[in-house]
Amino acid sequence: MKIAIRAAAAVSLAAACLAGLPAPAHADSYTFTSTVNPILKDGSYYSADPAPLVVDDRLFIYTGHDQAGPTTNDFIMNEWGAFTTTDVESGQWTHHPSLMRPEAVFAWATPGRAYAGQVVEGVDGRFYWYVPINERDSPASDKFAIGVAVSDSPTGPWTDHAGGPLVSQRVPTANTIHNIDPTILVDGGRVFLWWGSFGNLRMLELAADMKTPVTTQRTVTGLTGFFEAAWAFKRGSTYYLAYAGNNAGPASQCTPANYHACIAYATATTPEGPWTYRGTMLRPVSSTTSHPGILEFDGRWYIAYHTADAAGGNHFRRSVAIDPVEWDDSQNPPRMKLVTPTPVKGRDLTPRANIAQEAKAAVSNEPVPTQYWIKSLNDEIVRPNPLPPDMWGTWTGSNPPQQWAQYTWDQPMRISGSQIDFWNDSAQGSGVGVAAPAGWKIQYWNLATGQWADVPGASGYPTGTQGFQNTDFDPVTTTQVRATFTASTNGSTYSAVAVEEWKILAAQPADVTPPAIRVEVGERELPATVPVVFGGETLRVPVFWDAVTAGQVAAPGTFPVGGTVLGYAAGRVTAQVTVLSPEGAEGDVTKPTLTLTPSGSAGTGGWWRSAVRVRADGVDDTGGRMTIETRVDDAAPVVTGDTRVADATVTGEGSHTVTATATDRAGNVSDPASLTVKIDSVAPVSVGTLNANRTVKVLASDLTSGVAAIEYAVGAGPWTPLAGGVVTPPDTNKHTVSYRSTDRAGNVETAKTVVIPADLSAPLNGNIAPIATPTASYTAGWNSLTALNDNADPASPSQAQIWGTWSGTRPATQWTQYEWSRPVRIVRSELKFWRDSNQGTGDGVAQPDGWVLQYWDGEWKDVPGPSGYGTSTTAFNSVDFTPVTTSRVRATIRANGNGVTHSAVAITEWRVFAQEPAPAELPVTVTVTPRCLAGKAYVAVQARNDHDAAVDLTVETAHGTKTFTGVAPGANAYQSFATRAVSIPAGSVTVTATDGETTSAHAKDHSALSCT
Secondary structure, eight states: OOOOHHHHHHHOSSOOOOOOSOOOTTOOOEEEEOOSSSSSOSSSSEEEEEEEEEETTEEEEEEEEEOOOTTOOSOOEEEEEEEEESOTTTTEEEEEEEEEOHHHHOTTBOSOOOOOOEEEEOTTSOEEEEEEEEBTTOOSSSOEEEEEEEESSTTOOOEESSSSOSBSSSSSSOOOSOOOOOEEEEETTEEEEEEOOTTOOEEEEEOTTSSSBSSOOEEOOOOTTEEEEEEEEEETTEEEEEEEEOOBSTTOSSBSSTTSOEEEEEEESSTTOOOEEEEEEEOOOSSSOOOOEEEEETTEEEEEEEESOSTTOBTTBOEEEEEEEOEETTSSSOEEOOOOOSSOOOOOOOOOSBOGGGSEEEETTOSOOTTSOGGGGGSOOOOSSOOGGGSEEOOSSSOOSEEEEEEEEEEEEEEEEEEEEEOOSSOTTSOSSBOOOSEEEEEEEETTTTEEEEOTTOOOOOOOSSSOEEEEEEEEEEEEEEEEEEOOBSSSOBOBOEEEEEEEEEOOOSOOOOOOEEEETTOOOOOSEEEEEETTEEEEEEEEEOOOOTGGGSSSEEEEEEEEETTOOSOOEEEEEEEEOSOOOTTOOOOOEEEEEEESOBOSTTEESSOEEEEEEEEOTTOOOEEEEEEETTSOOEEEEEESEEEEEEOSSEEEEEEEEEEOTTOOBOOOEEEEEEEOOSOOEEEEEEOTTSOEEEEEEOSSSOEEEEEEEETTOOOEEOSTTEEOOSSSSOEEEEEEEEETTOOBOOOEEEEEOOOOSSOOEEEOGGGSEEEESOOOTTSOGGGGGSSOOOSSOOGGGOEEOOOSSOOSEEEEEEEEEEEEEEEEEEEEEOOSSOTTSSSSBOOOSEEEEEEESSSEEEOSSOOOOOOOSSSOEEEEEEEEEEEEEEEEEEOOBOSSOBOBOEEEEEEEEEEOOOOOOOOEEEEEEEEEETTEEEEEEEEEEOSSSOEEEEEEETTEEEEEEEEOTTOEEEEEEEOSSSEEOOEEEEEEEEOSSOEEEEEEEEOOEEOO
16 A cells, blocks of 8 residues: 555644534533543544643643544544543543634634644643634645643643644744644743654744743754654653654564654753753554653552543544653653553454464565564454555555465464455556556465466466455465465556455354363463364364463362463353372373474475474373473573473575484383484575577576575566576567576575666667666655556556655756767657645646756757647647657756745656667679589679668678778678588578678578589
């Protein structure tokens, strides 16, 4: 999925309060009890952007009100309210659902967009509410401003304190940022204001009147990954700035997905900074946005934040939660410990056939693009109108023809079905955006052959994007299952694939009856698997038991325990547990038995494609626990006492040996167990080199298991084994060659590509843009530079089918350029603009004021004699000009503006037309005569120059080459080529003529000859 950041800016994915349906200006307050987060969790009222304040002995948490519908992806926020309590732990809360609405207090405000604000007690003892407001009559491109209301009471009524914006894109000095999310600190009579979003944080100091700036606004730096939602506070002599961080990536301390945010923080010794980043104190929550409010109340520190965890909640229906903050005062400055949100979510023990939630997910496009989240594949959450982190996806703007997703379980599972939920924003066959795949299939890891195989008897592979697509198949036992997706294509480019959820359904046994369980006194850990019979096959299937209490195992006896068997949908199971005394080893002479079981991502040929966990399972005839010793290679042994299982983790490429022994309480030692583990987790590496003759040489290497195969695909063609290591293009056109290698362990390299340029040796005529290399002054991340010359002109293009320049800073001119590998003679150009905003707005993408076409002649020059430059966004704008010969051409576009800012520009397709005459041919008459001399065969060649000027002639045969320079008009060049053979087969002779400017080749066949 690709969501244009510009569009996100308009609604501010950073702000946080929603509103939708009108509500009374001061709805009645009411009291309720809630000791579990979120504070109000029944879905009757959604709250966001908490801003806590302590007044006397009462905690106020001011919030915005989320009023979006269940499928509305926008912040609908019309008012602010508050929760109050005198004792957080008691859970006694009073809710004030509507304390202030922007249009009711601020005459210059529009209704709605009641985003994150903060209430503070002013120098004069009154209460001041700083809030972001959408300014009704502002001419700015972003109309958000910061206003302040005042009241003698923390619950109002409120009045406008300043009579206009404190901060906007116009006051107190001009800026171009998103002016929301104010946070205030009153410190010893001084007042400091911070605000901003989308990575821009500003601050200034206010006078004691809480509204008059006494400094100029300045940019705050030092906040790694700052996105929005700053919260300033002081503890002791240290100043803290907490904020929503968004420096996404696979190695990020904050978040792997850029639509989610963590709460990070920085410290300083003064409010003005400099600020030093200190790390993350709250990891991403269930809502995409995150917003902190941190303070001390009743001797404890707390953080208020919001989540999507209330009934019916989602990213735009959030609810406020509160948890304690712990400090590490041994550090200087004191460190905020990582907050664990409560309640801690446990495993869902509802019986169901789906087993994907217990699998480890892997995908072909790791690291996954940061707008997606791999954990969404099997989190069992499907939203009615998802955002990118609610799915796994592959969109990058340059999508390969195939992708896959894979699940791995630690033990064999019996499976018989799949349910998959695809997402799309483009149609199949468009070759752009995200589309349902053209086709897909499910494969399983065949434990007998050590190979991937198609699941047998598949009912079909539907590709709908409305709900789960079901596939049933004959039951198979496996540890791995993979879905391979063939991307939808328009013949030249591929759409991406996105999956919201992929369930794997377990085959259902006739019955599951857990065996009796024996534990020792004090032992609360029960067996992790139970035997499940499928016909003639018995598998050890994971089981999740209810928690065993200390009292249940305090003394010998029996008790029942309930559990959920993974994938068993018929209901929960019950086992009888017998508690044994740990004594009674006297007379035991039977040694325990030990089994080593590896788990990980199995590869081919006995290799593993991941780190491997080897579980040592001990069984003693007395039912007691034992001591298990494990060792990996020559490392020191690891001894685990009073246990039934011990795990050894094997890492590192190559072959390893795991050994283990078990000793029971009587001292009996098991026979040693040993297991060889071969790991190759690194895909091979191949390199494709474009040769001068337009072929591609591919070489591959693998350091561990070795290269098994190399494959290639030309354009949208099928993957084909590469024989001889060289890819030859099928014709003279431009082609994209994909190639990849596979090692003997089964690791498949992520496909790479190399572009074979078109053969430009012949004259070029018509649109030659598709064989050019495009560049541009700037390209927005959700648009595509290659859309300029993809030879497509869709009626309603997606963002990936447009070249566009929208960004926070938009210059007055932008340009795009084509370059060819040799000079070409061009005579005409045409392009079509695209818009989503009107002229004069200075925002969005608007029809430009004009453009000019230039060509490269040692410097950029305007094309001569242009017919005119149109700016239509509905038809191609053609310009004819006096022909020029050049290797580069550029369109420079003048953006439309409002006098202050400029709109962006965009083009759906840009064509350039060439007109090159065929070269004149140099006339030559060629005569070839095979003949015999002294029993040997010769080839005699005569070439007569029929041109009106001297030429150079080169005669090429299978038996030699001869060049003649300066052959006069009408003169002959003659050469007899000896073969040293008694016979020659039929063949051909080529004579090439050149006069320094024009070159012509003339071929002449000859017959076979035998001289015997």
